[in-house]
Structure formats: structure tokens, C-alpha cells
Amino acid sequence: MSYCVNCGVELDATLKKCPLCETIVYHPGKMEVNTQETFPKKKGEVETVSKKESIIFVSILLFTIAVTCALLNILVYNRNWWSIPVNGVCITLWVFFMAAIFCEKITVYGMLLLDAIAIGNYLFMISLITSSDHWVIMIGLPILVVTFGLLELSVFLSKKLPSSLLTGTLYFFVTIAGVCITVEATIDNYLREVIRLGWSAIVVTVCAIISVFIILIMMMGRLRNSIRRRLHF
Numbered sequence: 001m002s003y004c005v006n007c008g009v010e011l012d013a014t015l016k017k018c019p020l021c022e023t024i025v026y027h028p029g030k031m032e033v034n035t036q037e038t039f040p041k042k043k044g045e046v047e048t049v050s051k052k053e054s055i056i057f058v059s060i061l062l063f064t065i066a067v068t069c070a071l072l073n074i075l076v077y078n079r080n081w082w083s084i085p086v087n088g089v090c091i092t093l094w095v096f097f098m099a100a101i102f103c104e105k106i107t108v109y110g111m112l113l114l115d116a117i118a119i120g121n122y123l124f125m126i127s128l129i130t131s132s133d134h135w136v137i138m139i140g141l142p143i144l145v146v147t148f149g150l151l152e153l154s155v156f157l158s159k160k161l162p163s164s165l166l167t168g169t170l171y172f173f174v175t176i177a178g179v180c181i182t183v184e185a186t187i188d189n190y191l192r193e194v195i196r197l198g199w200s201a202i203v204v205t206v207c208a209i210i211s212v213f214i215i216l217i218m219m220m221g222r223l224r225n226s227i228r229r230r231l232h233f
Contacts, residue, residue, distance in 0.1 A: 051101055058097045062090040081129045088125035092118040108155050116148040138190040146182040150175040170214045177207035 002011045006023040015025055066087045073083035095118035099111045106114070123140040127133035154171040161167065184200040197204075 054101055055098070058094065058101075062094050066090040084125050084129050085122075088122040091125075092122045109152055112148055112151055112155070116144060120144055135190065139186045142186045143179070143182050147175075147179050150178050166214055166218050170211055170218075173207040173210050173214075177204045177211075180204065 002013065002025070003009065004011055004018040004021065004023055004025070007018065007021045009018060009020045011018060011025055017024055066083075069083040069086045073081065095114055099106060099114045120141065123136050123144070124133075127136045154175060157171065158167065180200040180203040181197065184197055185195045188195045
């Protein structure tokens with residue numbers, strides 16, 4: 001037996017409205033559960049940006065920076081050609097972005113080669129505002145060639161040999177050691193025409209110790225597995 005919540009009159013179990021005040025009758029035992037989903041089943045997706053739009057955006061942005069800096073250099077601050085390094089940075093970044101956008105069609109070796117060419121072009125543009133470009137040939141290019149050569153070698157080894165965090169770390173320290181030796185050797189040869197390793201020898205020693213430690217871990221399976229479990233990698 002139920003009663004109207006508004007006027008209190010006794011109601012029949014089959015009534016849906018009160019006959020006196022027409023208040024809707026709610027039967028707790030017969031309440032319908034709303035099965036309608038609050039959120040739609042279809043997920044909304046953000047429209048992806050096409051490669052053409054990315055190229056146009058990056059190109060216009062970097063071109064605008066280069067042109068405005070060049071005009072400012074020519075018309076206002078014209079004591080020296082400070083805009084040349086800025087334009088060199090814009091060209092370098094443009095090459096980096098283009099290589100990243102077309103990474104599916106360009107191999108890793110090709111991307112590294114394009115990056116090296118872009119940085120070499122940047123060094124050449126800097127040499128235009130210096131008194132001599134001899135430092136580019138004697139310092140800049142050797143360091144650039146050795147650095148990217150070691151990077152290319154690391155990529156080649158990682159593709160041909162089993163790759164892991166330990167091997168990647170080993171390649172990293174070997175690359176650091178090679179770059180440091182090249183930097184100090186080329187600078188000493190340029191300034192004093194005598195190569196005497198100093199700070200780079202310390203770096204190479206530390207890298208050699210770490211590299212030997214990594215090689216020992218890679219050779220000893222039980223120790224390697226124990227370290228992986230403890231470091232969670």
C-alpha cells in the first residue's frame with residue numbers, strides 16, 4: 001500500500017499519477033535504471049598536421065627570422081655582420097626539421113650526414129665575419145668529421161650487434177672520449193703546432209674505466225642479470 005507524497009491520499013499499486021493532485025507516483029521497487037551512456041562510444045580524434053603544413057610553417061618562421069635580422073643588421077645595427085650567424089642558425093635548424101619530418105624516407109645515416117653538412121655550413125658562415133677562415137679547416141672540420149663519424153659508427157654497431165642499454169652506454173663513453181681527444185689535439189695543433197694531451201687524457205681515462213666496467217658486466221651473465229634486476233632495466 002502506498003500514499004501520495006503530496007496530498008497523502010491512498011493510492012492503488014497500478015496508478016502512475018495521484019487521482020486527486022496528479023502528482024507522479026514513484027514506485028521504488030519498479031524504478032527504471034537509466035542505461036543510456038553518459039559519454040559517446042566514438043572517441044574524438046584531433047586532426048593530424050600534414051607534412052606539407054609542417055614544412056610551410058617551419059620554413060616561413062625561420063625565413064622571417066632570417067630576413068628581419070638581416071634587414072635590422074643592414075638598416076640599423078650595421079657596424080658588423082652579426083646577422084650572418086643568426087641566418088646560419090636558421091639554415092641549420094631548417095635542415096634539422098626537414099630531416100625529422102622526412103625521417104621515414106631518410107635513413108639515420110642520411111640524417112646524420114645532413115646534420116653534419118648543416119653544421120659545417122654554419123661554421124663557414126661564422127668564418128665570414130672573422131679575420132681568417134683557417135680555424136674552420138684546422139679546428140672546426142676535424143672535430144665535426146670525427147664527431148659525426150663516431151656517431152655513424154655507433155648507429156652502425158647498434159644495428160648490426162645486439163642493442164641494449166649497456167651497449168648504448170658503452171658507445172656513448174667511447175664517443176665522448178674520441179671527441180675530447182680530437183678537440184684538444186686540433187686546438188693544440190692550431191695554436192702551438194704541438195699536440196700535448198692534458199684534460200682530454202683525464203676524460204679518456206675515466207671513459208676507459210667505465211667502458212671496461214661495462215664490458216665486464218656484459219661478459220658476465222649472472223652479474224649482468226643481477227644488476228638489471230636491481231636497477232630495473
